[in-house]
Amino acid sequence: MKLRSIPLIARIVLAGIVLSAFGGFIVPAGHAASEVMVVAHGSVPVESLSRDAVQEIFLGRKTRWSDGQKITLATLKEGEEHEAFLRMYVGKTPHQFKNYWKSQVFTGRGKAPEAFTSPDELAEFVTNTPGAIGYLPQRAYQNQLKSFMIE
Amino acid sequence: MKSAVKIMFLSALFAMCCFSGNARAYEYQGVDIRGFISQGYLQSTDNNFFAETEDGTSQFNEAGINFSAEVSDRLRLGVQFLSRDLGTIGNNEVILDWAIADYHFRDWLGLTVGNMKFVHGLYNETRDLDMVRTFILMPQSVYIEAWREAISSIQGAGLYGDLGLSDMGSLSYDLQYGTVNLDSDKGAARLLGDQWPFEGMGLLVDVDQINVDYTYAGSIRWITNLEGLILGGSTWGYQFEADATTLLDTTNPMAAAMLQNNPGFVDLVGPLNAYGARFMLSPSEFGVETVSYTASMEFMWRNLVFAAEYMRTTYNIEFRNSPLFTTLEPVLSANGVAVQDGTIEVDQFSSVGYYASLAYRFAPWFELGTYYSVYYPNEDDKDGKERVAKGLDDQDHRGWLKDIALTTRFDVNENWIVKLEAHKMDGSAILLGADNPAPEDPAEDRYEEDWYLFAAKMTFHF
Structure with missing residues (x-):
């Protein structure tokens, strides 16, 4: 069978590329950078963290605090704070972060972090879960939870 | 029994799809349940x-469901069942994809026992997971479809860990040792059958059984302190034996001549088999040792992902069939094939493959990707002339495959993904003889050098 005998599939592919690429350019890709702070349960025996340490924690490469306590991750599902945190501290986009954890889960390498719809839910989880770490909008939650200096 | 397992598997998957709502893992008494279904064309x-x-x-689909639970702070158990189909490969039989007990001693040392995903390159562990990558078909230079089952999972034990390197980033490692179940109807067996060099003489083989002596795999990844850059190296090795039915095709003129000119050969010929003008000969054995090395790099910058990998695989193959080879020694010697103690050793050869890929996410719902992939089954015969001269193939373009791919990925919502992909192919390496039988008319070409492949795939996952 020759190529010209199946033009429909080729047309669909090309149309998809052109339309979607055009669509992609007109959807605003950027978001205003939000100020986020890294927060943790009061039992966490750390006062400051490096950016690399935050990245290792949220990618599941560092799983315990210095006292042996298990690290439990808390993340937001979406939103500006979520995007800003991942960009600033994890070096991934929300899509890349989600894919990373899907890969871990579907290959038996790890358990996906807890994901919350609202910052309030995340704050409550971190407050009540020993060893938990998460991130929240700085303005709204300052002084409510233990927060870190990021070096 | 197999169909009952298939029905149970699909029913469980369907139920989970219905109950899991939008994209969330289903959790029941501490057990996380996740799954996916892909259907392609x-x-x-x-x-x-x-x-x-x-x-x-x-006949191009995949479905999987996995269950995992943290039994304690350090011990995790998990299992994934997988069903897939690609032509005559898989046929939607439900297999145990992975089943592991994982004890995490420290971040730098963990122990996994059971049936683990096989480490190779950057993406081998996730090659069944359509939803985590841009492309439908992985670059065939490094992720050859025929080898897929052979390097999908490994039964044995593995060590893994992450080591901090301070200002240099961090290092992840995996070491695995064990064995693999290779079925005779899967791609690796067919690829092995294609290595048999005597088809032109009317001597045919059908691989019946593969016994793997050992398999190992190792991988190291350096997560550099340059944001988004990962460099990696991996290796794997195999030793296995295969038993093959050997057949004489008397319609082949050379086979007919051998029967006439070699006293004793007639005595070796057994009964007519079910294929027609093919007669049973004494069974052959294959001995195979293979070692592979892969160098990898991935660079992520915002919505852009660039990856490049290079793989080199070395093969040592020998064929054993003492009665047949001893009897035909004069004929084989005249064709430049040395027989020693009923064994023929193929000269060691290496395949090489490399690719570079680029993917960009233009919007949360749309991603565009492309790659260029090159594969040579024998690095010393990149123009395929030698394999034609040796009678391995009639066409020199069996000596390479160059693939330019273009993919669009649409994330319809959090659960559904649709992909469309086009490949411009130059060459016919990696294609299996079993899928491309010799045409009845000898004047017709068995394989075409320039061809196109289109793929469409839809995936649901939760």
Whole structure:
């Protein structure tokens, strides 16, 4: 069978590329950078963290605090704070972060972090879960939870 | 029994899809349950790509469901069942994809026992997971479809860990040792059958059984302190034996001549087999040792992902069939094949493959990707002339495959993904003889050098 005998599939592919690429350019890709702070349960025996340490924690490469306590991750599902945190501290986009954890889960390498719809839910989880770490909008939650200096 | 397992598997998956709502893992008493179903369509202009793609085929799907639980702070148990189909490979039989007990001593040392995903390159562990990558078909230079089952998972034990390197980033490692179940109807067996060099003489083989002596795999990844850059190296090795039915095709003029001119050969010929003018000969054995090395790099910058990998695999193959080879020694010697103690050793050879890929996410719902992939089954015969001279193939373009791919990925919502992909192919390496039988008319070409392959795939996951 020759190529010209199946033009429909080729047309669909090309149309998809052109339309979607055009669509992609007109959807605003950027978001205003939000100020986020890294927060943790009061039992966490750390006062400051490096950016690399935050990245290792949220990618599941560092799983315990210095006292042996298990690290439990808390993340937001979406939103500006979520995007800003991942960009600033994890070096991934929300899509890349989600894919990373899907890969871990579907290959038996790890358990996906807890994901919350609202910052309030995340704050409550971190407050009540020993060893938990998460991130929240700085303005709204300052002084409510233990927060870190990021070096 | 197999169909009962298939029905149970699909029922469980369907139920989970219904109950899991939008994209969330289903959790029951501390056990996380996740799954996916992909259905694809393949169409090629020429050549059958692991299925009857020339006519268009929807025998191209994958489905998986996994259960995992943290039994304690350090111990995790998990299992994934997988069903897949690609032409005659898989046929939607439900297999145990992975089943592990994982004890995490420290971040730098963990122990996994059971059936683990096989480490190779950057993406081998996730090659069944359509939803985590841009492309439908992985670059065939490094992720050859025929080898897929052979390097999908490994039964044994593995060590893994992450080591901090301070200002240098961090290092992840994996070491695995064990064995693999290789079925005679899967791609690796067919690829092995294609290595048999005597088809032109009317001597045919059908691989019946593969016994793997050992398998190992190792991988190291350096997560550099340059944001988004990962460099990696991996290796794997195999030793296995295969038993093969050996047949004489008397319609082949050379086979007919051998029967006439070699006293004693007639005595070796057994009964007519079910294929027609093919007679049973004494069974052959294959001995195979293979070692592979892969160098990898991935660079992520915002919505852009660039990856490049290079793989080199060395093969040592010998064929054993003492009665047959001893009797035919004069004929084989005249064709430049040395027989020693009923064994023929193929000169060591290495395949090489490399690719570079680029993917960009333009919007949360749309991603565009492309790659260029090159594969040579024998690095010393990149123009394929030698394999034609040796009678391994009639066409020199069996000596390479160069693939330019273009993919669009649409994330319809958090659960559904649709992908469309086009490949411009130059060469016919990796295509299996079993999928592309010799045409009845000898004047017709068995394989086409320039061809196109189109793929469409839809995936649901939760």
